[in-house]
Amino acid sequence: MATIVTGGTGFVGSNIVRELAQHGHQVVSIDVAKPDAMALRYLEPQSSNVTWVHGDILDQNTMDRVLEDHEIDKIVHAAVYTAIREDIERSESRRIVSINVDGTANLLELARKAQVARFVYVSSGGVYEGLGSQGQTLTEDTPLHPRQLYNATKYASELITHRYGELHGFEAAAVRLGGPYGPMERATGHRVVMSTLHQWTGKAVRGETIDAETEGYWDFTYVLDIAAGIRTVLDAPSLTHEVYNLNRGVQVSAQELVSAFREASPSANINLRTGNGTDMPQSSSSGRIMDSSRIRDDLHFEARYDLVAGLEAYIQWRREFGYTT
CATH class of the missing domain: 3.40.50.720 (NAD(P)-binding Rossmann-like Domain)
Known part of the structure; x- marks a missing residue:
């Protein structure tokens, strides 16, 4: 089948x-x-x-x-x-x-x-x-x-x-x-706007400076x-x-995101800025949280990767694949 x-x-x-x-x-x-x-x-x-x-x-x-x-x-x-x-x-x-x-x-x-x-x-x-x-x-x-x-x-x-x-x-x-x-995010014919963390991890593996917002919330x-x-x-x-x-189902602030990224990639150079021109093109969730309890309670599923572990795995994959875009 x-x-x-x-x-x-x-x-x-x-x-x-x-x-x-x-x-x-x-x-x-x-x-x-x-x-x-x-x-x-x-x-x-x-x-x-x-x-x-x-x-x-x-x-x-x-x-x-x-x-x-x-x-x-x-x-x-x-x-x-x-x-x-x-x-x-x-x-x-x-x-x-x-x-x-x-x-x-x-x-x-x-x-x-x-x-x-x-x-x-x-x-x-x-x-x-x-x-x-x-x-x-x-x-x-x-x-x-x-x-x-x-x-x-x-x-x-x-x-x-x-x-x-x-x-x-x-x-x-x-x-x-x-x-x-995470892995395999890249520009395709039907995907032209890359996520914030695609941009950040790309700059990290290229050794470029990341310009980060000081405000916002994400999951x-x-x-x-x-x-x-x-x-x-x-x-x-x-x-x-x-x-x-x-x-x-875990909300992170801009400051917490920067802290997690620095833990995952200690060599990353991150500047905190306010306003346009940062490497955070996607709007934040305004602090809202999607409740993930239903899939956990019904099907006993929980995400394995916290933010630091996910970033570490993603950066490692980029380096192993030689994907620096």
């Missing part, structure tokens, strides 16, 4: 493929991009359990070919157009909606035709856009009203996924990711924990809920 992973050559997707293949899944990765040298190297130890399909999730011929060639048991839908800047929203509006919503519908149709056991939709903490203030906890039951196209399409796809599962008899769950960082989650959490949801004997937050 095969497990489909869409977006399998990308940042989060390649880590999902790796995690599932390590744990015995026969993974079929569908991606509009062919696996580059970095993806092939990263997944080389698991290559016998991975089949690469070069195709577009918007192309019905690709979907038909996958259905014909593989006996599909489960699907993880991670392919997405990550467009979080307004200029990209404006110039790529139709494409964002096509990939993020129409693409989801195509994968759900594949799930229906294949009569899969479970479908996991990889969503985002971005669905909580505009909600929360300092110290406020956001649960999976918090009412949502996202406005940005990326966030709105993620939430729309969650709703469509749940209803498809109800109508067509397969288990469906959405997993909302919080602040992923970063190491991508290996993200992948392990998704596998937990995919392989659980049963699911009590339709939505799970997947994050560390």
Whole structure:
């Protein structure tokens, strides 16, 4: 039996493929991009359990070919157009909606035709856009009203996924990711804005100065924990809920982030600054916290990497891979 992973050559997707293949899944990765040298190297130890399909999730011929060639048991839908800047929203509006919503519908149709056991939709903490203030906890039951196209399409796809599962008899769950960082984040055709910690670790391995904000709050989650959490949801004997937050659930201030980075990389040169021109392009969470207790209580999953351990592992991976971008 095969497990489909869409977006399998990308940042989060390649880590999902790796995690599932390590744990015995026969993974079929569908991606509009062919696996580059970095993806092939990263997944080389698991290559016998991975089949690469070069195709577009918007192309019905690709979907038909996958259905014909593989006996599909489960699907993880991670392919997405990550467009979080307004200029990209404006110039790529139709494409964002096509990939993020129409693409989801195509994968759900594949799930229906294949009569899969479970479908996991990889969503985002971005669905909580505009909600929360300092110290406020956001649960999976918090009412949502996202406005940005990326966030709105993620939430729309969650709703469509749940209803498809109800109508067509397969288990469906959405997993909302919080602040992923780590190996395999790089610029791709559908990911153009890099995370704060991608920029910081890149500068650290290049020996460049990092310009850090003095204000803000974040909740970063190491991508290996993200992948392990998704596998937990995919392989659980049963699911009590339709939505799970997947994050560390630990808020860090700008000062705490700098302190953790200095502990992980003592040689890093970090300047504290206020205002524009820093290496922290992503807006902070305004101090809000995504509650991660549901996945812990239901499925007994907890993130293994605290911030220092995650940063140490990420920097070590960059150096071993020679990835300095």
